[in-house]
Amino acid sequence: DTAVSQTPKYLVTQMGNDKSIKCEQNLGHDTMYWYKQDSKKFLKIMFSYNNKELIINETVPNRFSPKSPDKAHLNLHINSLELGDSAVYFCASRPGSRLISTDTQYFGPGTRLTVL
Amino acid sequence: GQQVMQIPQYQHVQEGEDFTTYCNSSTTLSNIQWYKQRPGGHPVFLIQLVKSGEVKKQKRLTFQFGEAKKNSSLHITATQTTDVGTYFCAGHTGGFKTIFGAGTRLFVKA
Numbered sequence: 001d002t003a004v005s006q007t008p009k010y011l012v013t014q015m016g017n018d019k020s021i022k023c024e025q026n027l028g029h030d031t032m033y034w035y036k037q038d039s040k041k042f043l044k045i046m047f048s049y050n051n052k053e054l055i056i057n058e059t060v061p062n063r064f065s066p067k068s069p070d071k072a073h074l075n076l077h078i079n080s081l082e083l084g085d086s087a088v089y090f091c092a093s094r095p096g097s098r099l100i101s102t103d104t105q106y107f108g109p110g111t112r113l114t115v116l
Numbered sequence: 117g118q119q120v121m122q123i124p125q126y127q128h129v130q131e132g133e134d135f136t137t138y139c140n141s142s143t144t145l146s147n148i149q150w151y152k153q154r155p156g157g158h159p160v161f162l163i164q165l166v167k168s169g170e171v172k173k174q175k176r177l178t179f180q181f182g183e184a185k186k187n188s189s190l191h192i193t194a195t196q197t198t199d200v201g202t203y204f205c206a207g208h209t210g211g212f213k214t215i216f217g218a219g220t221r222l223f224v225k226a
Contacts, residue, residue: 090158
């Protein structure tokens with residue numbers, strides 16, 4: 001009965017490969033996020049979807065492409081992986097669909113991506 | 117762009133000592149949240165502050181929101197080894213975007 005789940009938990013791959021990370025939430029939330037956490041623990045927002053619609057797209061290389069097939073899922077596809085993509089990627093969800101919201105974010109367990 | 121600065125970056129304490137982390141925003145916030153991330157874990161929500169000057173307590177943790185709603189602090193009294201982790205503040209100005217501080221990593225020596 002995990003609230004926000006991510007697969008895989010660990011991903012080790014070679015430079016230049018293409019990989020995907022999947023996220024699912026069973027909380028009925030309307031808004032989902034992808035964050036990147038680097039080795040210094042800094043959490044940087046990448047994307048946000050609200051009811052399958054992209055609402056936040058930070059300055060992220062276009063090698064990163066999010067996809068939300070429905071509001072319970074938000075996947076992240078990364079093309080041509082680079083060494084600097086190594087990080088922990090967290091998915092998160094939030095109930096609010098209102099523009100102004102004080103809702104809590106619920107984070108997934110994270111996917112540790114290592115690019116060799 | 118909007119920034120939330122958090123200090124210190126690291127703090128080493130002896131078990132039983134107090135600990136405080138501070139956040140400052142370049143703009144007025146509608147609310148601020150605090151999260152804790154244990155080593156190897158994911159951020160977990162602790163509390164939310166909404167009102168100017170608000171103070172909330174959770175056992176040994178005390179959270180404050182400044183009068184101008186631009187700064188906040190988390191104070192832990194008599195730290196324990198279970199307090200180890202990274203503490204993040206997260207500011208909102210409205211909308212969907214959350215601006216996280218850089219986090220303060222707390223190390224507690226038994």
